Amino acid sequence: MAADTIAHDMAKKQRDISIAEFFTKNRHLLGFDNKKKALMTTIKEGVDNALDACEEASILPEVNVEVIEMGEDRYKVIIEDNGPGIIKAQIPKIFAKLLYGSKFHKLSQSRGQQGIGISASVMYAQLTTGRPAKITSRIHPDEPANYYELHISTQTNKPSIDKEDTVEWNKEHGTRIELDLEASYSKGNQSIDEYLKETAITNPHVTIIYTNPKAEQLIFPRVTEQMPLKAKEIKPHPYGIELGILMSMLNSTTYTTLQAFLTNEFSRVGAGTAKLICENAALLTNTKPKKMSREMTEALLKGIKNTKIIAPPTDCISPIGAELLEKGLRKEINAELYTTVTRPPEVYRGNPFVVEAGIAYGGDQQGDSSARVMRFANRVPLLYQQGACAITRSIIQTSWRGYGLSQSSGALPYGPLTIVVHIASVWVPFTSESKEAIAHYPEIMKEIKLALQECGRKLASYIKKKKRVNDEFKKRSYIEKYIPHVASALQDLLSLKDSEAEKVKHVLKDSLEMKRGRLETFAVDNPEYDEELAKIGRTGQQEEAEADPVEKKDIKDKKTKQVKQTTLGDAHE
Amino acid sequence: MPMSNVLDEIKKIARDIYETILKKQLPTISMPIRSLKNVTYDRKNGYFELVGKLKERTLTATTIKTFAQTLKMMDLSKQLISEDDIATKREAYYVSKNWGEARFNEQPESDDVMDDIEAMMMVNREQIGFIPGEHGGAVAGALTVIDRDPDTGKDIRIDCTKMGSGAYSVPSSVEHLRFETDAKFVLAIETAGMFERLNKHKYWKKAQCIIISMGGVPTRATRRFLRKLNDENKLPVYVFCDGDFYGYFNIYRTLKVGSGNAAHINKYFCVPNAKYIGITPQDIIDYKLPTHPLKEVDIKRGKDALKNDPFVQDHKEWQKAIKVQTSMKVRAEQQALAKWGLNYVMEKYLPNKLKDQKTWLP
Structure with a gap:
């Protein structure tokens, strides 16, 4: 038969998409839309990783950020932490392989989620300047500091090592990354300066030393020695699960009965609840998970929905705390009134979350403008896409006139104030991979509004x-x-x-x-x-x-x- | 009250305030409440008398400006008396422009403070050196006024029959005037227009009377002038006003029994024996006068009089007149008589009214 059908023609065009091509075409999804944002995203990913690592190792973080102008639109970014360091064998994979990480497969409150962040920055640097990422890491004073120059093999998405060495380093432990990239630097809104300042506000236990391209050094000293409670890892709650994930969980589980699978792979499912789920799904409790068909899995999902299951544990969330949030605010904003609140944990789609809010009113702040909004998710400042964010929407939908501020309909309140909202969750529902805005879940918006109202009442009396x-x-x-x-x-x-x-x-x-x-x-x-x-x-x-x-x-x-x-x-x- | 006593009184009030302040207390001044609510009417005495309700003004954050202004005004009064000078209400207002932040912004504010001081000291404003800016009434007819030359102190005789087409004007202070007259009565007229007509045709000669134009609510001097004619020369005083509530109460009642606003001086500045012979509700009907509809404010004025005016409450005739006129919903002016001819007022109306006391109101 003819080997020249249209299908054959089409087949010739079909081939593997290289990771580099995918990245170039979708860079906006990852936060590299333009040069200014690329610089921000790179620093953000680096700092997020540094803080996550320090906190997991119970080390009070001290992060050094340096941005040096190398030429027109070309900057060197150096991020150095005092974290636990990375063992030699892992260094290339962590920095030079996309979608490699520890955080995607577990549910616990952390800054990073997908394992794309820092390697995407390495990829971006490599695509725009051709220069490798330079990594130094040390895990113990007795161990040598390992030095790598890496790039990502764009065809295979595997690390390729340009240089490997041990070096003298004055740090006992920690990691340092140096990237050359095409970028642009500016001050003001949505700047690196602001991002780091806001990071300092929601991370009062962190010291950040920042040198900007103008060679000005800004130090944000920590205001507390108290580490945040370590976030606990939890198993997924049945209510938050989707069909595809459920299928892959069934496929990869080591448990041999549906009953055991349900009780062991999920939180809040005991023997009784598991039996009830199976009953509601019209499945036998001893069904082999690996033998479940797509239809059976769908039935299981329905069964879960029809079964009453208690909410997931909420002690896995580690909020900043009203007091520390206020300290952070005081550090950065000279206001007359500070009021902060931490709401009790709530659950959306099986994911526990906590909303915290704060208001700083009056003082040095300008009175003839809309309120300044600071948004945070898992202690990370959100600087872009303010309008698309559930936090902004919730602030707009709150009636501030009752609290003594003026507000036009559909707009932010007006006056000398800053509104801070922080959402901590094992899984923050961002609207995109670049993690810039929070999705409009009604459960989340309700909590945000309650938190704002609580602050609003104190504001009104002031x-x-x-x-x-x-x-x-x-x-x-x-x-x-x-x-x-x-x-x-x-x-x-x-x-x-x-x-x-x-x-x-x-x-x-x-x-x-x-x-x-x-x-x-x-x-x-x-x-x-x-x-x-x-x-x-x-x-x-x-x-x-x-x-x-x-x-x-x-x-x-x-x-x-x-x-x-x-x-x-x-x-x- | 003699002038020197007024001066002492001013100083006494100031000293009380001064001493209270030194005692670390907040000073208070008190004065009678100036309103109809604070007067009673007794037909035997014939004028509104103060009941004696006092309003107290303690120096606080809200009153300190008025308090300062009151003291400043008292000081101005003290200067005027010591230097035997006078100031009109308007002039006093302009003097305050020297007082920095304590100055008055509008004349009604300074008039009010002046009235407060007057009431506080229970004197007539002329006694504390202030005179009204407005004109006194115009006088014509069978009257000779004996005044004094301010320089020589000699008598000056003014014959009010020899004013030509003009008239004698009542001065701001009338206490020193003496009268010679063979008139049988005094006719007090609301409008200058009607006065002009009666004067031009020498009505006063024909009726052997004195005519006085009040020009609206009579000034204190005009009221006092009429009172002296009534007291000293035993002349009856007849009042000829428009047939409306303003004419009845703002003009006639004030002339006859005084006002609530300056109740402390009513005793001297009213004419209890005055009679109302002007346009009445009954006249509107009897003379088929052209009318204007009563406005909202007119009706309210009538209701207020029924409710709050002790004079009306004491006279059934006036209550009836108000009720009749309110139900007619009309008013008529003096000049409405011109419907029957320009001189009808002199030839028919006034003679008829003067003859028949039953057409009067008390």
Whole structure:
């Protein structure tokens, strides 16, 4: 028969797609849409990995990030951590093989999820500059530091080693990666500077030392020595499972009966529940998992849906905690009011999650603009696609007018405030692989709104209080404006001496203020306020050594504010 | 109250305030409440008397501006009295422009403070050096006013029959005036227009009377002037107003028994014996006068009078008049008589009214 059918023609064109080709065509999915974002994604993946590694090894992280301009649109990125290091044999695979990692196959709260991140950056660097990734890693002071120069074999998706050596390194343990890539650097919104600053806010146990291409060094010191609770790994909950995954789990399990498979591979499934699932699915409990057909698997999935199963354990989530979140906020934003909340754990599609929210109000923040929104997922700042994110949507859908802010319909609230929302989960549902926005799950949005409302109520009472104090200030200045007139009129009427008129002024001022002061004890009672404000000052002073002139000015402002506040406090005693 | 006593009183109030402040207390000034709610009417005395409800103004954050202004105004008054000078209400308002932040923004504010001081000290505003800006009434007819030359102190005689087409104008202070007259009554007229007509045709000669134009609500001086004519020369005072609630109560009632706003001086500044001979609701019917519909504010004014005015509450005739007119829903002006001819008012209306006391209102 003819070997020249259309099908034959088509077959000639069909071949393996190289990983490099796939990457080039889909770079936007991975966060390499443009040069600016490529730089951000590279640093983000590097820092995520460094922090995940340190936390898994219970080491207080200290991460050094350096970005050096090498030429036009060409930058060198160096990320160095004090983590546990990587054993020699694993180094090439971790950095030079896409989709290799430890995090995809388990359910636990971590920054990285898919095992694409850092190797994608290596791939990007290699495609844009042709230069290899330079890796140094040491696992123990007694062991040598291993040095590799690697690139990814784009045809086979396997690491290819250009150079291998042991080197002298001043770190006892840790990992350092150096990449040359095409990129562009800018300051401001969505910049590396902002990303690292926000990372410092949600990771108060982390110290980040950052040198930007302008050779300015910014240090974000840790504010707590307390490591976050180690995230526990959990088995999947039946409610969150999808057909394809269920099929592959059935195929790869070592258990020989459906009953054993259900009780051992899932969380919250005991013998009774397993039996009930099988009953609802019309399957025998001793069915061999490997023998399950697609139809039977579908029946099993239906059976799961029709069975009442208790929610997954939530102790596997490690939130930042309201207190530390506030500390982080205080570190970065000089505000008058901080309020933070950690919600109890909830579950969406079988995945436990925790929502935390915080508001920093007033102070140095600009009042004539929309609220600044800071979004975080598993402690990682989300800087892109704000509009598409469930967090933004939830903020917009919250009615802020009731809390004393102005808000147009369908818009963010308006005023001098920053809203922070953090979602921690064993599996954060991002809208894409580049992990920039969170999907609109109703369970998640409901929790976000509840958290925002809790903060909003505290905000409302503060705004009210502030208005009262402002009114009081106005009244007092009003009084002071007219006291001299009362005194001068009395002086003229009674031919008083100047000294007597002065006395009238002083006594009258005292009497009026004494009266008002008594009224005011309710209006201003924030004993913490001054104390906490002082803390900001201290943080400011530490920064002062390194900070650029603009920040120094801010510190000065902070100090003046403090003085004002103290005056107010005194007046009410 | 003699001038020197006024001066002492001002100083006494100021000293009380000063001493209270030195005692580390907040000073309070008190004055009668200036409203109809704080007066009673007794037909025997014939004028509104203060009940004595006081309003207290303690120096606080909200009152300190007014408090300062009151003291400043008292000081201005003290200067005026010591220097034997006067200031009009408008001038006093302009003087305040020197007071920095304590200045008045509008004249009604300064008038109000002035009225407060007057009431606080229970004196007439002329006694504390302030005079009204507006004109006194115009006078014509069988009257000779004996005034004094301010420089020489000699008598000046003013014959009100010899004012030509003009009229004698009531000065701001009338206490020193003396009168010589052979008139039989005084006719007080609401509008200048009607006064002009009666004066042009020398109605006062024919009726052997004195005519006075009040120009709306009569000034205190005009009220006092009428009172003196009534007291000293025993002349009856007849009032001729428009047939509406403004004419009845704002003008006639104020002239006869005084006002709630300056109740402390009513005793001297009213004419309890005055009678209303002007347009009444019954006149509107009897003379088939052309009318205008009553406005919302007119009806409200009538209702207020029934509810709050002690004078109306004491006179059934007035209550009936209000009810009749409210149900007619119309009002008529003095000039409406011109329907029957321009001089009908002199030839028929006034003679008829003067003859028949039953057509009057008390």
